[in-house]
Amino acid sequence: MGRKVTLATCSLNQWALDFDGNLGRILKSIEIAKQKGAKYRLGPELEICGYGCADHFYESDTLLHCFQVLKSLLESPLTQDIICDVGMPVMHHNVRYNCRVIFLNKKILFIRPKMLLANYGNNREFRWFSPWSRPRYVEEYFLPRMIQDVTEQSTVPFGDVVLSTIDTCIGSEICAELWNPRSPHVDMGLDGIEIFTNSSASYHELRKADHRVNLVKSATTKSGGIYMFANQRGCDGDRLYYDGCAMIAINGDIVARGAQFSLEDVEVVTATLDLEDVRSYRGERCHPHMEYEHKPYQRIKTDFSLSDCDDRCLPTHQPVEWIFHTPEEEISLGPACWLWDYLRRSGQAGFLLPLSGGVDSSSSACIVYSMCVQICQAVEHGNCQVLEDVQRVVGDSSYRPQDPRELCGRLFTTCYMASENSSEDTRNRAKDLAAQIGSNHLNINIDMAVKAMLGIFSMVTGKWPQFRANGGSARENLALQNVQARIRMVLAYLFAQLCLWAQGKTGGLLVLGSANVDESLTGYFTKYDCSSADINPIGGVSKTDLKGFLEYCVKRLQLTSLIGILEAPPTAELEPLTDGKVVQTDEADMGMTYSELSVIGRLRKISKCGPYSMFCKLISSWKDTFSPSQVATKVKHFFRMYSINRHKMTTVTPSYHADSYGPDDNRFDLRPFLYNTRWSWQFRCIDNEVAKME
Structure with a gap:
């Protein structure tokens, strides 16, 4: 009897409702797994339809097409002689479940529904699915007729079951079940199951990758065993980016791993492991004399056997070291991969970005350049899908990208939109960065458009507003700033639609936004200004992280023009200059620094702090810098700004989700947008505490 098993897990770039494409990628992963000698293939969560179908899960069409794809998989010669573990929604007794369907040689072995659903942050699984709440309970599932015709089965087991092959026993977990304090692998391990599988749709957040790795290692450190982790990859149609990291572990060690960020649509990770290593580990460490109390x-x-009879000479995989990306590397890779998926699937010909010469827009520009670097590397390494996609996007079937700067010139247009309030410094910083990354750069003056808009207003009202510096009121001053910002948005879309046409080329451009997460927290931007765009690669990234990212770009990508951008104070440049110099700064306008705002943002979203609890936390952490009354002033100012501007979040540009304190109310931060901005009761509680302390 053999004892060495070869297992395959994978990362697939599935797209919600792309049943043709999803089927093709699943079949390709199975083919690769078989070529590598695997007898078990595990795929990511809901891979047949795509994880991000959202309210499409309510539609009967989605369930129907999933079974049609399953039928194609069952019939395919590629799925023979290998156990296939695929994910799809299944309706059982009129209840919708997130399931794994495990089949072998045109027979469905069983269907395992998800037991512990994710319902926090970006996750809304309870909206579409019900959990299977009966551990170790099994029912009969009546197969649709189209499946019966293939399998010659009328029913199959449905529930919390495990698979027993000739040589071992395999149990399933699905995504969030690994993160739960009552993970099924604990009970399965005590009941003798030796291989655990986890099909996941785990999305990227900065500094998160080690959480998955540590959980997988811990699962097999405690009770021994082999753990297979599969994950979705890419942008499946929403703000999230699934970053791969498929892996296989045994007895607390990672022995095979996939890339965290990659432009490969299909990545298969295999490992050959010795089942006797699991048995020896458990025999010594896991107290076999303990009684298993559950059913x-x-x-x-x-x-069917996962091992071969004669496998004595088959080498087994040894532990590997997992090198994690720094946050700066994650920003350069994750949003860039997300942008590429969005571009190639949108049917557009590139991106347009209003480039102001500040940290935010420069960060968006550098992410596009990083995307071009990754595309060139992928083509150089023989990725035919990336080559085909880039040829289609640029409209040249003979094109082969080699130089990121040259590719950037084909895909990326930047424009500096100057007004009478713009400085030569910012103009030159934008121009220098555009030259270094190779973008097609435009200089546009908006003064004529601004005066035309104000002329219309004056013609109707007989009034001409003035800046504060020229004696105008605060309302006039704000309106004059906003009209400049909004005209930039209108011009950005005009040029995105027509600039390629003006050059005799086909296609349009996607407008990129560049508002960071900290500005969104306080609403420090003009509604429908040039931060309004089609998509925003930095909308979930803090100003502090963006500065670190640009420093990384200076060293790694040799973009020395960023040095001056990093040294310049952040400014909107919407008020008149004084002696040709900028006097308006973002931090002065916001009433706090970006670093202070990052701390406040995490307390508000992650720690769930209202005004009083935030004050109580900050008087301790900021005691060496601010007095209690100063802390109180900052907290009150933030909540006033937050509540006054919360309505802007209803129109915020869809952004790459990069951090857990993002303020996007459309999907992530479900809070009101109309507040009592006085916060009278809450602020009074703060004032009472300050009075006691001072």
């Missing part, structure tokens, strides 16, 4: 798992038996 045993029902084992679905199959006359």
